[in-house]
Amino acid sequence: MxxxxxxxxxxxxxxxxxxxxxxxxxxxxxxxxxxxxxxxxxxxxxxxxxxxxxxxxxxxxxxxxxxxxxxxxxxxxxxxxxxxxxxxxxxxxxxxxxxxxxxxxxxxxxxxxxxxxxxxxxxxxxxxxxxxxxxxxxxxxxxxxxxxxxxxxxxxxxxxxxxxxxxxxxxxxxxxxxxxxxxxxxxxxxxxxxxxxxxxxxxxxxxxxxxYDEPKAEFDVDAPSGVVMEGYLFKRASNAFKTWNRRWFSIQNSQLVYQKKLKDVLTVVVDDLRLCSVKPCEDIERRFCFEVVSPTKSCMLQADSEKLRQAWVHAVQASIASAYRESPDSCYSERLDRTASPSTSSIDSATDSRERSVKGESVLQRVQNVAGNSQCSDCGQPDPRWASINLGVLLCIECSGIHRSLGVHCSKVRSLTLDSWEPELLKLMCELGNSTMNHIYEAQCEGLGSRKPTASSPRQDKEAWIKDKYVEKKFLRKPPSAPAREAPRRWRAQKCQRHHSSPRAPTARRKIRLEPILPSVAALSSAGTVERRFRRDSLFCPDELDSLFSYFDAGAAAAGPRKGAESEESSGEADGESEAWGLADVRELHPGLLAHRAARTRDLPALAAALAHGAEVNWADSEDEGKTPLVQAVLGGSLIVCEFLLQNGADVNQRDSRGRAPLHHATLLGRTGQVCLFLKRGADQHALDHEQQDPLSIAVQEANADIVTLLRLARMAEEMREAEAPPGQPGPLAGSSPTELQYRRCIQEFISLHLEES
Missing domain, CATH: 1.20.1270 (Substrate Binding Domain Of Dnak; Chain:A; Domain 2)
Known part of the structure; x- marks a missing residue:
């Protein structure tokens, strides 16, 4: 200044x-x-x-x-x-x-x-x-x-x-x-x-x-703010590097969410806690880890201490129980429609939700009409909408979540209304049902003094009951300790005649109709015996194969024998006959032999009982050319029994002592529906038996035009995938190439031809 x-x-x-x-x-x-x-x-x-x-x-x-x-x-x-x-x-x-x-x-x-x-x-x-x-x-x-x-x-x-x-x-x-x-x-x-x-x-x-330095490990299910628990957790990323990132997690509104920073948008990990399960993980390198598993994905999380991990696990479990108490099933229908993933193999590829819901209601009505299926198999809840496809029972949503936590090796869960159903699987569910399966798995429930849970029972009681019933198998009827059960024995069959269907030979009209639409089929058959490496994925697109399969009747065994089937007669098994077995003393049979006998006689309840008592689904009978239950089901002519065995882990490519897989036997006997089913499940059609014949060669020798066409179309699909995939990748079918369009036209013409003749 x-x-x-x-x-x-x-x-x-x-x-x-x-x-x-x-x-x-x-x-x-x-x-x-x-x-x-x-x-x-x-x-x-x-x-x-x-x-x-x-x-x-x-x-x-x-x-x-x-x-x-x-x-x-x-x-x-x-x-x-x-x-x-x-x-x-x-x-x-x-x-x-x-x-x-x-x-x-x-x-x-x-x-x-x-x-x-x-x-x-x-x-x-x-x-x-x-x-x-x-x-x-x-x-x-x-x-x-x-x-x-x-x-x-x-x-x-x-x-x-x-x-x-x-x-x-x-x-x-x-x-x-x-x-x-x-x-x-x-x-x-x-x-x-x-x-x-x-x-x-x-x-x-x-x-x-x-x-004292550790953060507080507390949760409140009834918190006024709706946040049950929140805090920092390490989350393993789903990328190839499996990196771990620290995020702020919270449980709120029956969801598990996280955010990177305080003001970031919430990312939903689990949209509905009722459909998930939580378990600690001790088999990975990091400490204090636990896993939240939902129907579509799993999330690996890590807490800062053992105390915090236990608190988070208990918080998720308490939130699951709270969601079941406070929200009826109808409140989650819209959310389930958004989160449920369609089946990998679907009978209907349409994405229109209205059409899918109509089909879902039709499946629900058909399956619920079976005896005992009006209520949950494990707790008695009315109107069950979930199913265990390998056990053949209907479940409520809470029991389905518990079944899902057991693993697919024990129970495969699918929704009756949200998923699409293959015709063979729907038929299988209608053949079994809650009454039949509970008669097996709850045979000694009252004798042991166990009390079956009800719809209002706590989740812990239901979970303990389901594990005792399906994992521990405590309620099965105990078989007698007979000498017959100590080792497998050769069992004899008493044959009885049945009516024969007239064999269908390929007509001239069929040859005329097939030749112009299959220009490359002849070339395919000449290379059919070349041994090549088999790829395990399905040879057909799901939509096309399901459309093709829906034509064939579930009881494909009604078709008559083809010439050349006498090779099966040499082993004592004629295709023109069905074998009636005396099942008076089935409880004294070895479980493996019981499974073989039930598969051959189309006895689904007996087969389910054999698997429940520990029968190995792929057990080969050394005294009967090493045949498996799946091969016996082919010989018995039941496609539904084949589906049941496949759902329970049967190997579609296991061969007998003559080098024949189930696809060989189905081709030899002319079982078109079973051939289609095995191809759908990844059967190797290039496998050679001891006579150096693959299924296509057998079908050509038997002059079965249906199976020849089906196998050639499958080979065409396989060659297209190998030819049109990017270099170094065995990817799926490409977009709309001329070869693929030709393949689709072949499929459509093949179906329309059979529909016209039928």
Whole structure:
């Protein structure tokens, strides 16, 4: 101001204007706001009494505020930098502690000790940081007031000319000085109190153990906010590198969600907790891991400690139980429609939701009309809408979730309304049912004194019952310890005649119809005996194969024998005859022999009982040319029994002692429906038997035009996939190539031809 004396008037007015602006910024504090407003008005009138004020302004206003900024604020900024650095160190310690492998105790101990020290340091600096913030906020108030009051005293002392003007402010200034002293005293008292608390907390932190440093592991299912539990978890990514990222997880509204940062959009991991299960994982490298499994995916998570892992597992389980108690099944129908994935093999490829729902209701009505299927097989809940396709029972949504947690080797769960159903699978469900299967799996339930759960029973009771029933198999009728069960024995069959169907020879009209639409079929047959590596995926597109399969009747055994089938007669098995077996003493049979006999006689309940009692589904009878139950089902002519065995893990490519797989036998006997089913399930049509014949060669020898066409179309589909896939990739069928269009026309013409003849 001295050096710029000529510009003093302008500068002083700007200063007064700044004081008034500060008054507007401090409207929240009436003391500061009133002070600045009154002093600003007085300074506006004293703008000409300037010369004596310059030195005091330099010492009282500028220097004091300068010290406040350079010392107090700088100290605050340094504390903040230290706080940020220690916070980053704690994040790194958390990551190192989570990455410590369980089989290296020294690394675990080192990581745990580092995490403890980092947490304690973080808490100390956090307290220092909070102290600096509070002290700075308190000091700001009296620093401003003290500076302005000192400046106004200088005005009063050095400007005698303005005494009359300032005399009006004298009482107010005295009052303000008194209030300022009290503010200083109050600030000092508050500072001492905060320092005392800080010292007490510091002392307690030194005496506490590591368990106190852990975050709280608590959850509340009935929380008013709807958040059952929340906190940080490590999540394993689904990419190829399986990286782990730390995310903020929460359980709310019967969903498991997470977010990267506080204000990020929530990402839903599990859309409906009722359809998932949770279990701890001890078979991976990282510690404290647990897995949340839903119908469509699984999510691997890691907590910071064992205590937190148990809390999260219990929180998810409690949320599942709460969702079942509070929400009826109808509340989830819309959500299930969005989340349920269609079957990998679908009879209907249409995506129209209305058409799918109509078909779903038709499937539901057909299956629920079976005896015992009006209520859940395990708890009695009315109107079950889920099914275990390998067990043949209907389930409610809660029991279906428990079945899904058992694994597909024990129970394969599918929805009656949301999934599409193949005709053979639908027929299988109608052949079995809850009454039949419960008669097997609950045969001695009352004798053991076990009480079957009801629809209102807790989930824990239902889960224990289902595991005892299907995994432990505690309620099966105990077979007698007869010598006959000690080892498999050769069992004899009493043959009886049945009516024959007239063999269908390919007509001339059929040959005329097939030749123009299959220009490359002849070329395919010449290369049919070449041994090539078999690819396990299905040879047909699901939609096309299901359309083709829907034509064939489930009881394909009604078709008459082809010539050349006498080769089966040599082993005592004529295709023109069905064998009636005496099942009076089936309980004395070895389970494997019982499975063979039941598969041959189309006795699904007996076959289910044999599998329940431990029969190996792929057991080969060495006294009967190494035939498996699946081969016996082919010889018996039942496509439904074949489907049941395949659903329970039967190997579609297992061969007998003559090198023949089920596809060979089905081709030899002219079972078109079974051939279609085996191709759909990945049967190897290039396999050669001991006579160096593959199924196509057998079909040509038997002059079976239906099976020849079917096998050639399958080979055409396989060759298209190999030819049209990108280099190095055996991918699926390409978009709409000319070869594929020709293949589709062949399929359609083949189906229409059989429909016209039938």
């Amino acid at each position: 001295i050096e710029a004396g000529k510009a003093y008037v302008t500068t002083n007015r700007l200063f007064v204007s700044g004081v008034r602006d500060l008054s507007q910024q401090c409207q929240g504090d009436t003391v500061i706001s009133e002070c600045l407003q009154r002093f600003g008005d007085s300074l506006q009138e004293m703008v000409n009494y300037h010369m004596i004020l310059f030195d005091q302004a330099q010492r009282s206003v500028r220097q004091q505020l300068h010290n406040f900024i350079k010392e107090d604020v700088r100290k605050f900024k340094e504390t903040k930098k230290q706080f940020d650095k220690v916070r980053e160190d704690m994040e790194l310690s958390l990551v190192r502690n989570a990455q410590a492998p369980r089989h290296r105790p020294h690394e675990v101990e080192e990581a745990t000790g580092a995490l403890t020290l980092t947490r304690k340091c973080f808490r100390h600096l956090a307290l220092d940081y909070v102290l600096q913030i509070n002290v700075l906020q308190a000091k700001k108030k009296f620093e401003i007031l003290d500076s302005m009051l000192t400046f106004m005293h200088a005005q009063h002392s050095f400007f005698q000319q303005g005494y009359s003007l300032l005399h009006q402010l004298d009482p107010y200034m005295k009052k303000l000085a008194t209030e300022l002293d009290q503010l200083v005293i109050d600030s000092a008292v508050e500072k001492r109190e905060m320092e005392r608390k800080h010292a007490a907390i510091q002392q307690r932190t030194l005496l506490q153990d590591f368990s």
